[in-house]
Amino acid sequence: MELDAATLIADGIKYAGAGLACTGMGGAAVGVGHVVGNYLSGALRNPSAAAGQTATMFIGIAFAEALGIFSFLVALLLMFAV
Template sequence: MEEAARYIGAGLAGTALIGAGIGIGSIFSKYLEGALRNPSAAASQQTNLLLGFALCEATGLFGFVLAMIILFV
């Protein structure tokens, strides 16, 4: 019973990866839309692009690490 609960908890923690994937795709698509509309402003927004990417990726990694901790500890 405890093992089944562990697998369920790890699966739920792994759903953070879905949100991270959606967030990263959204960030890059909006950046490309904006860069194609106004190419001169694209360079000034690159820092915001990388910061948003890093925050989304960190959320996914935290979920992955949490899932691994639930499974193996």
């Protein structure tokens, strides 16, 4: 049974780690919100220039989101692969 206990504890720690990794997604959310919010405030100040910068905004969102995706990846790896 000691082996089982060790496995259980390891599993528990694994899940805790996965949950902790998920907090990284909050950072990505803040980042994406920051990007879009600044885009919007800029667009409201100068609506004529907004259309040309939509692609740039999406690129920015993609880069900001990439790190959140990494934390998601870490969580999944902890839960299923490790």
